[in-house]
Structure formats: C-alpha cells, structure tokens
Amino acid sequence: MATKHSRMSARLMISPAVLLLLGWMLIPLSMTLYFSFLRYNLLMPGMEEFTGLTNYRFFLTDPAFFAALWNTIALVVGVLVVTVIGGILLALLLDQPFFGQGIVRILVIAPFFVMPTVSALVWKNMFMNPVNGLFAHAAKALGLQPFDFLSSAPLASIIGIVSWQWLPFATLILLTALQSLDQEQLEAAEMDGAPWIKRFWYIMLPHLARAITVVILIQTIFLLSVFAEILVTTNGGPGTASTNLTYLIYMQSLLQFDVGGGSAGGVVAIILANIVAIFLMRMIGKNLDA
Amino acid sequence: MGRITLDKVRKAFGDIEVIPPLDLTIEDGEFVVFVGPSGCGKSTLLRLIAGLEDVSGGQIRIDREDATNLPPAKRGLAMVFQSYALYPHMSVRKNIAFPMKMAGLPQDEQERRIEGAAKALNLTDYLDRKPGQLSGGQRQRVAIGRAIVREPAAFLFDEPLSNLDAALRVGMRLEISELHKRLATTMIYVTHDQVEAMTMADKIVVLRAGNIEQVGSPLELYNRPRNVFVAGFIGSPKMNLITGAEAAKHNATTIGIRPEHLAISTEGGAWKGEIGVSEHLGSDTFFHVTVEGQVEPLTVRASGEVSLSYGDTVWLTPNEANLHRFDAEGLRIA
Ligand SMILES: Nc1ncnc2c1ncn2[C@@H]1O[C@H](COP(=O)(O)OP(=O)(O)O)[C@@H](O)[C@H]1O
Ligand SMILES: [Mg+2]
Numbered sequence: 001m002a003t004k005h006s007r008m009s010a011r012l013m014i015s016p017a018v019l020l021l022l023g024w025m026l027i028p029l030s031m032t033l034y035f036s037f038l039r040y041n042l043l044m045p046g047m048e049e050f051t052g053l054t055n056y057r058f059f060l061t062d063p064a065f066f067a068a069l070w071n072t073i074a075l076v077v078g079v080l081v082v083t084v085i086g087g088i089l090l091a092l093l094l095d096q097p098f099f100g101q102g103i104v105r106i107l108v109i110a111p112f113f114v115m116p117t118v119s120a121l122v123w124k125n126m127f128m129n130p131v132n133g134l135f136a137h138a139a140k141a142l143g144l145q146p147f148d149f150l151s152s153a154p155l156a157s158i159i160g161i162v163s164w165q166w167l168p169f170a171t172l173i174l175l176t177a178l179q180s181l182d183q184e185q186l187e188a189a190e191m192d193g194a195p196w197i198k199r200f201w202y203i204m205l206p207h208l209a210r211a212i213t214v215v216i217l218i219q220t221i222f223l224l225s226v227f228a229e230i231l232v233t234t235n236g237g238p239g240t241a242s243t244n245l246t247y248l249i250y251m252q253s254l255l256q257f258d259v260g261g262g263s264a265g266g267v268v269a270i271i272l273a274n275i276v277a278i279f280l281m282r283m284i285g286k287n288l289d290a
Numbered sequence: 291m292g293r294i295t296l297d298k299v300r301k302a303f304g305d306i307e308v309i310p311p312l313d314l315t316i317e318d319g320e321f322v323v324f325v326g327p328s329g330c331g332k333s334t335l336l337r338l339i340a341g342l343e344d345v346s347g348g349q350i351r352i353d354r355e356d357a358t359n360l361p362p363a364k365r366g367l368a369m370v371f372q373s374y375a376l377y378p379h380m381s382v383r384k385n386i387a388f389p390m391k392m393a394g395l396p397q398d399e400q401e402r403r404i405e406g407a408a409k410a411l412n413l414t415d416y417l418d419r420k421p422g423q424l425s426g427g428q429r430q431r432v433a434i435g436r437a438i439v440r441e442p443a444a445f446l447f448d449e450p451l452s453n454l455d456a457a458l459r460v461g462m463r464l465e466i467s468e469l470h471k472r473l474a475t476t477m478i479y480v481t482h483d484q485v486e487a488m489t490m491a492d493k494i495v496v497l498r499a500g501n502i503e504q505v506g507s508p509l510e511l512y513n514r515p516r517n518v519f520v521a522g523f524i525g526s527p528k529m530n531l532i533t534g535a536e537a538a539k540h541n542a543t544t545i546g547i548r549p550e551h552l553a554i555s556t557e558g559g560a561w562k563g564e565i566g567v568s569e570h571l572g573s574d575t576f577f578h579v580t581v582e583g584q585v586e587p588l589t590v591r592a593s594g595e596v597s598l599s600y601g602d603t604v605w606l607t608p609n610e611a612n613l614h615r616f617d618a619e620g621l622r623i624a
C-alpha cells in the first residue's frame with residue numbers, strides 16, 4: 001500500500017463492502033431514531049403521530065430506568081470482575097503441567113458452547129431451585145435453610161450464571177497470553193531474587209495486560225446486552241431488581257406494545273454504550289498499542 | 291569471592307543422560323568459557339550452576355559451601371541470557387533496578403549503582419527508554435547492567451553475543467573482557483564459537499555430548515590438543531587431519547597439522563597437490579590444496595603476497611616439530 005496508485009485502487013476495492021456495512025447499520029439506526037419521535041403503539045395501529053421528545057421524557061423519568069441503568073452497570077462490572085480474576089487464576093492453574101491436561105482444558109471451555117437460554121434454565125431448575133436444586137439439597141444436608149437465590153438475590157444470581165458462561169472465554173484468552181510469555185524472563189526474575197508472587201505481579205500481570213484489555217472490551221460489548229438469562233430466570237423481577245436496560249426496552253416495546261418508547265430506550269442505550277466505549281478506550285485502550 | 295566446584299554433577303532428562311558425572315573447578319576471578327558444538331549440554335551445565343535446573347546427582351559448591359539445593363536467588367550468581375530476557379514493560383532504569391528492588395536495597399544505593407552501571411556501559415542516555423526502543427547491542431548492555439548491579443559472586447553468560455551482527459560481536463567481546471579485567475569477578479561464558487572462546491578465556495572447557503574433552507588455557511588447547519575432537523574444534527581454519535598411510539608413517543592412526551605449519555612450494559616437497567579454492571584475507575591467504583591420496587583437501591596458510599591460482603601444481607611440506615599424532619582411540623600420543 002505504498003504508492004498513491006495502490007492506495008487508490010485499495011479504496012475502490014473496499015468501497016462496496018463499506019457501503020454495504022454502512023447501509024446495514026444506518027438503516028436500522030435511522031428507523032429506530034425515527035420511531036423514537038413517534039407516538040407508536042401496536043395496540044393502536046395507524047394512529048402514529050409525531051410527538052417530539054415525549055418518549056424520551058417518559059423513558060428517562062421512569063424510576064425503572066434508573067434501576068435498570070444501575071443493574072446494567074452492576075451486571076457488567078460484576079461479571080468482569082469475576083471472569084477476569086477467575087480467568088487469571090484458572091489460566092495459571094491450567095498452565096501447569098499435570099496429568100490429563102488436554103481433557104481438563106476442553107472441559108473448562110465447554111460452558112462457552114452451551115446456549116445462554118439452556119445454561120440459565122439448567123442453573124435455575126437444577127442448581128438454584130429452592131426445592132429441587134442441588135444447592136438446596138446441599139444446604140439441607142448441612143442442616144441449613146435452603147436459599148432462594150433467584151428471588152432473594154436475583155441480580156447476584158444472574159451475575160453468577162453469566163460469569164459461568166464467560167469464564168471459559170476469559171480463561172482461554174488469558175491462558176494463550178500466559179503461554180506466550182518468554183520463559184527466560186521468568187527465569188531472569190527468579191535469578192534476580194523475585195519469589196513467585198512478585199514474578200506474578202511484576203512480570204506475568206504486565207504481560208497479561210493486553211489480554212485482559214481484550215477480555216474486558218469484548219465482554220463489555222456482550223454483557224451490556226444480556227437478555228436471555230434474565231428472560232428465562234427472573235423475568236427482570238422481583239419488581240425491577242434484575243431488569244437491565246435491554247430487558248427494560250423489551251418490556252417497553254413488546255410487553256407494553258409501545259414501539260415509540262422502546263425505540264427511545266434503544267437510542268438511550270446506544271448513547272450509553274458509546275459513553276462506556278469511549279471511557280474504556282481512554283482507560284485501557286493504550287494497552288492495545290503494540 | 292566466586293570459586294565454583296562441580297563434584298560428579300550429573301543431569302538426565304527422563305532417560306536421556308545429557309551430562310554424565312562431571313568434575314570441574316572454577317577458580318575465583320577466572321574467565322572460564324564452555325565451548326562445544328550445539329546440543330552438547332553447555333546451556334544445561336550453566337543452568338545447573340545457576341540453579342535453574344536440578345541436578346540428577348553430585349554436588350555443586352560455591353565458595354566451599356554446598357549450593358546443590360539452594361534456589362537460584364540464594365546462590366549469588368547473575369545470569370545474562372541469550373535472548374537478553376529484559377522485562378519489556380519496564381524502562382531500562384527499572385530493569386536494572388529490579389534485582390536491587392527485590393533485594394530491598396535503599397533507594398539512594400540503588401540510584402548510585404544504576405548511575406555507575408549506566409556510565410560503565412554507555413547507557414546513561416537511554417535509562418528512560420523501554421527495551422523495545424533499543425538496538426541489539428544496547429539491550430545486551432542493559433542485560434549486563436542488570437547483572438552487574440547485583441555485585442554477584444560470579445557472572446553466567448549463555449551465548450550472549452549470538453544475536454548480534456559480526457561487527458558488534460567483536461566490540462561486545464572486547465567490552466565483556468574489559469569488564470572482567472575491571473571487576474575481577476568470576477565469569478562463566480558459554481559459546482559454540484571457538485573464536486570467542488580463544489579470544490576471551492583464561493580457561494577453556496571443551497565439551498562434547500556432556501563430557502569434558504579438555505580443560506586448559508587457550509594456547510594449551512591450541513598447542514597440545516588432548517584428542518582429535520579438540521584438535522579439530524579449536525583453531526580457525528581447522529587443523530588438517532590426515533589418516534591412512536601418511537599417518538602410519540608417523541606411527542599414528544591420525545596425524546594433525548595446522549595450516550600455518552605447512553610450507554607451500556612450487557618446486558618440490560613432501561606431498562604433491564593441486565590448488566583448489568583460495569581465500570584471500572589480505573595479510574594471509576588460505577589455499578585449499580587437494581593432495582594425491584587424500585580425500586579431504588588440506589588447508590594451507592601462506593603470506594598474502596603469494597600468488598597461485600586454481601589448478602596450479604604445488605608441493606606441501608609439514609613442519610615435523612608441529613605435527614600432532616593421535617592413536618586409534620583418537621588420543622594424543624606424547
Ligand atoms: N528441558 C529439557 N528436556 C529434555 N531435553 C533437554 C532439555 N533441555 C535440554 N535438553 C537436551 O539436552 C541436550 C543439551 O542441550 P543444551 O544444554 O541446550 O545444549 P547447548 O546449549 O550446548 O546447545 C540437547 O540434546 C537437548 O535436546
Ligand atoms: Mg545453548
């Protein structure tokens with residue numbers, strides 16, 4: 001791509017793809033924007049009319065909005081903390097040579113291949129159910145009162161379920177990063193008198209910084225839009241205790257048939273996601289520079 | 291102080307014995323070079339001394355104290371790795387300070403030693419750079435700086451120059467030799483390059499398949515190689531090794547003669563041959579001469595002025611006093 005000519009033809013070649021992508025993204029986006037300024041309820045078809053910012057006013061002053069905002073942040077941060085710390089620990093463990101390493105590695109990755117709906121249902125019915133769940137049985141065996149996870153600690157339970165799904169991803173990325181660490185660096189540090197914990201802190205962790213950044217960025221994108229796990233376990237409840245923004249928009253537009261309000265919520269969510277993205281890139285994006 | 295003694299030290303990886311039991315003493319302040327072909331166990335031996343590998347048997351003593359089971363950090367040795375093993379996310383200053391920080395040295399003492407090392411190694415202008423922004427030679431010097439500031443009992447170098455280009459290698463060779471003269475600390479230096487071994491060592495240890503073939507000063511090894519392997523390995527260009535009838539005339543299985551101990555003449559001499567390739571170095575010229583009855587061409591050193599060309603007929607005469615004789619086991623005779 002050195003000469004003017006080759007740059008020109010490169011631009012020409014990729015322009016169809018760029019235009020296609022642009023249309024792909026722009027058309028739904030502008031339609032959402034358009035709907036968000038309409039009074040548009042599915043129960044009253046053909047009655048659409050322009051209402052200006054009313055949808056936004058309703059959405060942003062709804063107490064459920066602040067609850068959902070808070071829940072979204074708690075969900076994202078909670079899962080990130082669990083998966084990054086858990087992923088580092090698991091990666092350190094899996095990096096050690098031990099018998100049956102290959103099989104254990106496959107088992108660790110397995111949860112990633114389970115569909116969110118399925119895994120959430122399994123967790124709900126087989127583990128967290130206060131009557132039949134494994135945890136309830138364990139509690140009873142120990143003579144304790146079974147804990148009703150999904151109604152007493154709905155958000156924490158969902159954080160647990162989602163973390164379980166994403167832990168393999170974090171582990172996998174961090175494990176590959178750990179394996180790419182030059183062993184001579186660790187040996188040099190060992191000769192320099194650094195015990196294991198200092199080798200971890202001064203050599204391994206900085207080496208992992210990049211991989212941790214990738215894990216945080218990618219997971220944040222997906223965690224902002226967690227939906228299936230909430231739908232099949234708590235339905236956002238009790239009250240709004242486990243409603244995140246995605247789920248709130250779903251309730252608004254499909255359970256209350258208010259397409260206008262839902263679209264306004266969607267636009268708000270897009271803006272918030274971009275604010276998060278800008279913050280993330282500012283804070284940790286420099287780790288991605290080579 | 292840095293006197294290191296290896297007593298029947300043995301190393302096996304699984305069933306494969308890489309280093310059979312081996313004895314060696316390295317005196318305090320000595321510059322010892324382990325030299326041998328690739329894969330002969332030089333690095334393994336060095337890592338055993340450093341404590342990065344556990345011995346399979348025998349004892350390692352450092353200053354008369356048993357260090358066989360000491361962890362690397364407790365042995366008081368500093369190592370310079372082939373890949374430099376600098377910490378890429380730390381500045382040069384932090385890299386050099388790292389061992390002192392781990393040892394908990396006071397801040398001003400750290401500063402003082404960093405300044406000293408940086409000045410000695412020409413790194414003062416680069417202290418705030420990251421290793422990735424340095425050239426190969428500079429990285430090498432940072433690795434050495436990181437070793438110096440610990441004031442170790444001995445330095446261990448594992449092929450430190452093999453990643454540098456030829457010109458830089460000659461320069462760094464001199465710098466390391468100078469460092470040794472100045473610090474007078476024991477240094478153990480591993481290389482597969484016999485030129486490095488000859489130019490730097492007080493004492494050379496020639497290794498083959500984990501065995502010590504010979505230990506001695508560079509000139510001892512050059513003048514009196516103990517066996518055919520050392521004879522062929524030390525010296526550049528290599529010693530000419532001749533077997534068969536010519537060797538039998540001298541009551542030996544193999545005779546060896548260095549290129550500079552062969553006289554070349556166009557009139558007459560002991561062996562008749564034909565000039566093959568010639569290498570002109572300016573001061574010297576090396577002729578590869580195919581001698582009748584010999585498979586391998588012989589290398590001959592002549593002065594740079596001698597002009598002979600491809601295909602010329604010449605006669606070679608060995609200097610009998612400098613002839614090396616080896617028996618059927620390859621060992622030197624007298
Ligand atoms: N960790 C190891 N496991 C098994 N074999 C090894 C290991 N390290 C070295 N070896 C073997 O030991 C021999 C000597 O290796 P090394 O000491 O690295 O040679 P050198 O440094 O002289 O080139 C080689 O044959 C190598 O394959
Ligand atoms: Mg080696």
